[in-house]
Amino acid sequence: MLQLELAFPLARCFAATHDDPAHPEWPPSPSRVFSALVAAAHCRLGGIDGDSVAALQTLETLPSPMIFCPEADVSPSPKRYVPVNDIDSFFDKRKSSHPARPLHAERYFPAAFMLGEPIVRYVWSEDVNDAELRQLDKLAASMTHVGTSHSMVVGRFSRAEPTSTPDWIPDESQPERFLRVTRAGRLDELDRTHAQGGSMLRRPLPQAEHLQGYSARHPTLPEVRPASHRWLAWRLRGASWGIDTPEPLARSVRRALLALLGNNAPVAAHGHDHTCSHLAFLPISDVGHPHATGHVIGFAIALPGGLAPEDDSALMAALAMLHSVILPDRQVARLEPVLVSARLPKALHPSTWCAGRTGATTWSTVTPVILDRTPKRKTPEAIASAITQSLVNAGYPAPVEVTVRHTSDFQGAPRALDVPSPYPRYHARVRFAQALCGPVIAGRGRHFGIGLFRPLPQEN
Template sequence: MLTIEVEFLMGRVTLSQWEDRTQAEWPPHPQRLFSALVAAHGELDGGEAFERALRWLERLPAPEIKVDLLPSLRTSPSYFVPVNDEAVKAEKGRSDFRHVLDRRNRQERFFPTVVPNDPVVTFQWPVASGFEDHRDALSGLVENITYLGHSSSPVRACLRAQAVLPTLCPDEEGSFSLRVPGAGRFDRLVSVHSLREEDESVQPPLGRFQSYEPPDVVTPNVFSRDAIVVAFAGGPRLGLDSTLPLMQHMRNAVLAKLGPSPEVLSGHDDKGNMSRKPHLSIVPLPFVNSRHSDGSLKGAAFVLPSDADEPIRHRLSAALTQTWQLHLGPLGSIAVAHVDWESNDGLKSLNFSKYTQVADTWATVTPVVFDRYPKSKGPTAAEIIAAACERIGLPKPLEVMISAVSAISGVPRANEFHGRSKQVDNRLRQHAVIRFERGIKGPVILGAGRFCGLGLFMPLGKSKP
């Protein structure tokens, strides 16, 4: 985890929106923080360690933010301000006896201001694999930030050891749109700085935008939204119906690469028994939910529990970074390659964000495996599904509909999914649609087969306001 605390020492903040210079920007966009860190690097000339830290930071997911959401906003009248350090060119044969300050051109400026109840803003990355490698460099950069926004807004900044409760979290359906850094942002800022030495009108591009929402709008669950995604390249063409045996085979292959593994990865305790705690789930990423969907598998996502620590995430990610072969016996082999699903411009099926959106209605991509059989006197099928929701930290759904057929196009019938395992043998498998009172945050993976690819849901509707 990486947490950066920024305190505005004047108790007020002067900064303008990029699209309207007369209006104040609040909360400060994460990209402003990154730009301030790059500026500190330029002033300190920190060398390769600082540069590596910034390149690492720009590739992290968008941070959570703890900020006062109800500050006092003050619009600004226009001021005509002399241009700093402008060269004064005398005309031939003429002298200008005005004072040098009077000879400078004036340009219109605005200084919109925010007065928050709490002058401290915190940016937090819950998942920051590799942070310890860059801790010293980041600490040096953060502690040398002098201001954020306008130069009249001096700050004190530091790394925090303790986590905070955020007031804004990244959310694809969120109502706040903030600029965040992305891969290549450091190089772009350095390039713009060089261009500005010749032409001060050059401005850096806006960059990437990320939607945010207060965390109490949605309900999290035990599964992390930050999955590690791999693509299947070449080899036999497999469909969703082969989810169970393929995900089991992939788990075994990855665990063989990892060697002796803790319970959160292996799914077994020290005695070899199946774990009762949340652990690694491997889910299929198929071509579904579009006009020409055929249910073919394009890749898989490795989804860890939300509370998995950084060394575990780093170890799993390192094992999946290099392309490797998954051998399927007589069927041949599949090349398994890691992909960056957040910036992936290729197959939409490999973008895991479609499973992590906020929605109030969800439908199965792979059937739910019931942990017990429904009975006429109870528990009913709806009650079993509701209990499965509560088991992973979700609220009880308002409505549960069970069917042999999925509401998602391109998905096979429930009885067409084959394969055997101790978790699912002799258990009922059904597709389902569940509806909650309000939007909940994915991923939604339910039932007895949730750790081996079954019980994966996809949103059918957006969150209600």
């Protein structure tokens, strides 16, 4: 396996995350490290040569690497005010400067302070040839910093097999954070950006890199039933609905998605074939804390596993264009993709609803379960049995314990009877014999946000 080892002599890395200039990025993203290698290639005596270009073009196409790194203090940077040092910004600031801080601009200087051995290793599952390895090692030896010039590094490429568990691994199903990684063409893109101008030019959005989900690899994971759905979430702006009416909201998002898909909508989206798994449209509400309001603040779409590649591509292309939705009260709400960051509300974090990689055994409803089959005698035992059957029908194992309730365990969630439906519905707390990853949705309305479970706080 190909390995890049970076030692930080000062045990600090000055770099900001892709979405928050005040929050330090840790570990440094693979794309940031690639940019440092490109800078080192251009700064060498004689400039970049053909062998270096070939080695970097091979490196940019490798799969996302595993990352070995120490823990770090990633406290956000305080806001600072620095003098404006370019002419255009100087005159812009002069028009609207604050009397107490004339001609100063807000700046952040985020830094991750390493709490262990200050060495970061990137390990790729694929290798390069010997000539490319020699060129990459020369470039790593020429590197001076990663991030800002304060983050001095000493780098070395080699071939090595991991002797310990990686701290961060690529994970698309339930990522805990996102890091930038390169695609083919990133070297040419960096060269074009450099050739277009100096510091006066605003950098264009990169096209040859993407956000890769990463998750922490836990050393001793219990046996966990994997997730049956992929969780994609958006923040909902401009809506004032509560979670007591999830179905009309869910149907509005479904209509917007079907309009983008057109006549070639996959079966998983329109749901007209009961033999196939369908998408679930799930409103996300502010519940589960003392000041919870129960308002819908986001939206999630759970994609079932086993989609055909052409259906998956069509759905992802349409979801990328899903920017707004017309709600039943004619409000136009904006949808913004959720990216995991330090400032993300807990209700929008995927692990709040999917329990992360470790899973959870105890789950409780946020919206009540509408029973697939109503028992003739509505005793607690019969209702518990019907809830068990609804979970089994949805593809989950039978729980070992079911507690039927009329109110949710989560503050801000609606009572069972507050959710309009012509069928009986009940809140429930269930415990499974094996930990499982979410989302957990069951009952007649599971494709429209009714019957949505959430792991209890003590397990999340």
